[in-house]
Amino acid sequence: MARIIVVTSGKGGVGKTTTSAAMAMGLALKGHRTAVIDFDVGLRNLDLIMGCERRVVYDFVNVINGESTLNQALIKDKRCDKLFILPASQTRDKESLTVEGVGKVLEDLSKDFEFIVCDSPAGIERGATLAMYYADDAIVVTNPEVSSVRDSDRMLGILASKSRRAEQGEEPIKEYLLLTRYSPERVKLGEMLSVEDVQDILSLHLLGVIPESKAVLNASNSGVPVILDEKSDAGQAFSDVVRRYLGEHVTHRFIDVEKKSIFGRLFGG
Amino acid sequence: MGLLDYFRNTRPSTASIAKERLQILVAHERSERNRPDYLPMLQKELLEVIRKYVNVDQDAISVTMEQDDKREILELNIILPDDSQRKKPNRR
Numbered sequence: 053m054a055r056i057i058v059v060t061s062g063k064g065g066v067g068k069t070t071t072s073a074a075m076a077m078g079l080a081l082k083g084h085r086t087a088v089i090d091f092d093v094g095l096r097n098l099d100l101i102m103g104c105e106r107r108v109v110y111d112f113v114n115v116i117n118g119e120s121t122l123n124q125a126l127i128k129d130k131r132c133d134k135l136f137i138l139p140a141s142q143t144r145d146k147e148s149l150t151v152e153g154v155g156k157v158l159e160d161l162s163k164d165f166e167f168i169v170c171d172s173p174a175g176i177e178r179g180a181t182l183a184m185y186y187a188d189d190a191i192v193v194t195n196p197e198v199s200s201v202r203d204s205d206r207m208l209g210i211l212a213s214k215s216r217r218a219e220q221g222e223e224p225i226k227e228y229l230l231l232t233r234y235s236p237e238r239v240k241l242g243e244m245l246s247v248e249d250v251q252d253i254l255s256l257h258l259l260g261v262i263p264e265s266k267a268v269l270n271a272s273n274s275g276v277p278v279i280l281d282e283k284s285d286a287g288q289a290f291s292d293v294v295r296r297y298l299g300e301h302v303t304h305r306f307i308d309v310e311k312k313s314i315f316g317r318l319f320g321g
Numbered sequence: 322m323g324l325l326d327y328f329r330n331t332r333p334s335t336a337s338i339a340k341e342r343l344q345i346l347v348a349h350e351r352s353e354r355n356r357p358d359y360l361p362m363l364q365k366e367l368l369e370v371i372r373k374y375v376n377v378d379q380d381a382i383s384v385t386m387e388q389d390d391k392r393e394i395l396e397l398n399i400i401l402p403d404d405s406q407r408k409k410p411n412r413r
Contacts, residue, residue, distance in 0.1 A: 198339050205347050209354045242334025249340045253347055 103275025
């Protein structure tokens, strides 16, 4: 049985797809067979972030409607043979997704994969509620900013009441906080909510902090999940997140302002 | 930290304003989320019953649900008008 992870947030533009791509690649690099599914029907973008946009033939909706098999639609990643991408449909609308249809695809994937990462669309409509419906774990991606924190809390309410686990009275979805676009410098100046502030408000287990980083745009520009940029701060932060998710104890980094070297102090580098 | 910074920091930071606003908002939204679905209907029907006997305003009644680990408390609060405004019960 696969573990189903939903990457969700409520608010758009906080880093769900970046996180989904990085998590899926990270899990696969650790040797786990992983599938990542784009639930943003009509506005697919995971393919672009993963760099496989020109290899899309069939999509999630085709599989649900029986127009293609799962194996025909799954795209094998060229960098890691344990990773597969199931793209969203670009032409249909989100009404094409049904509880039964999604359930069947996830069930079939479960036979073959260890982890299934569901990249949720923004909002709280069909695509988003279906992305989290079957989840075992939820990664709530949040920016240290008022509207994102509020939407994350709203999402937590939905996870706790509208998921399969909630409806069937099973053990609730495990919820993790991933704080992204974090700027320790601005936190220090009192211009940005700190990790502790966000945790106080949401009372969630902290999976990791991803610093605001130029590496993220560079990665999406070139269609390479940022976790593969091992030299970058964001890449390293995502590697830590994957290890933590897999149960390793990894100390949190990128939370405090880095001390400048003497050279840096002298020249303001 | 220089002397100038010391004076600058007497004003609350925007981050602390954000935190305070969020704490209030999130607490409020959570309490609404945990309300049972029947609460608005219950409130409406109770109001109708009370209005048969006493002339009260729409907002003179409040129904709240509080929850802690052990129990749920349904609190019903009705503000009755002054004596002069009350309907006189029909007497034969």
